[in-house]
Amino acid sequence: MCGSPSSKFKQSRSTGRAKCSVCGEIFEPDDDGDFGSSAMEPPRPSRRAGGGKARAADRTNGPGIYLIVVGVIGTLIHIFYGIANALQILGGQIPQGGGRPPMQLDNPTGVLIIAGSVTVLMVVFQIIQLLAGLKMRNCESYGLCLTGAILCCIPCCNGTLILAIPGGIWALVVLFDPQVKSAFR
Numbered sequence: 332m333c334g335s336p337s338s339k340f341k342q343s344r345s346t347g348r349a350k351c352s353v354c355g356e357i358f359e360p361d362d363d364g365d366f367g368s369s370a371m372e373p374p375r376p377s378r379r380a381g382g383g384k385a386r387a388a389d390r391t392n393g394p395g396i397y398l399i400v401v402g403v404i405g406t407l408i409h410i411f412y413g414i415a416n417a418l419q420i421l422g423g424q425i426p427q428g429g430g431r432p433p434m435q436l437d438n439p440t441g442v443l444i445i446a447g448s449v450t451v452l453m454v455v456f457q458i459i460q461l462l463a464g465l466k467m468r469n470c471e472s473y474g475l476c477l478t479g480a481i482l483c484c485i486p487c488c489n490g491t492l493i494l495a496i497p498g499g500i501w502a503l504v505v506l507f508d509p510q511v512k513s514a515f516r
Contacts, residue, residue, distance in 0.1 A: 387470050387514030394502035395468035398479055401495045402461025406454055408490035413450030456488045473515035
């Protein structure tokens with residue numbers, strides 16, 4: 332409530348609720364039908380008007396978008412590296428790094444299966460982060476949102492280390508807020 336001395340409350344005939352003329356907040360009547368014990372006491376705020384779910388959705392919107400962006404970027408990075416690795420393995424070579432020449436393979440099938448499995452697993456982790464961001468924006472599926480935020484914080488589970496870890500921490504801080512946590516139920 333704005334607390335303005337010029338507040339006037341306009342009561343709806345159909346719903347019985349009152350609305351402040353200054354700030355626009357909606358108030359519910361008491362059980363006996365009035366809005367307070369004295370004329371000076373303002374009506375109590377309605378839980379329906381801008382309640383906890385709306386405030387929680389506002390708080391989860393930023394980290395949710397962040398998780399979506401990190402999930403999309405990470406998915407694209409892992410798909411690109413997976414294709415590049417598969418082409419090198421099929422060519423019969425595994426790059427070793429550190430200026431050393433690539434290792435030659437006689438039978439690349441086993442290495443291709445392992446590298447492909449790791450790539451698929453990393454893409455699945457990125458998709459979980461993306462879905463967690465989508466659900467977080469709507470305050471749905473608390474467990475999935477928590478899983479996506481934790482996966483963002485684990486360095487080996489994402490392709491965007493520098494971007495993902497701060498976003499995961501931000502999402503975890505918001506998700507552990509009691510008001511936000513209660514909005515998911």
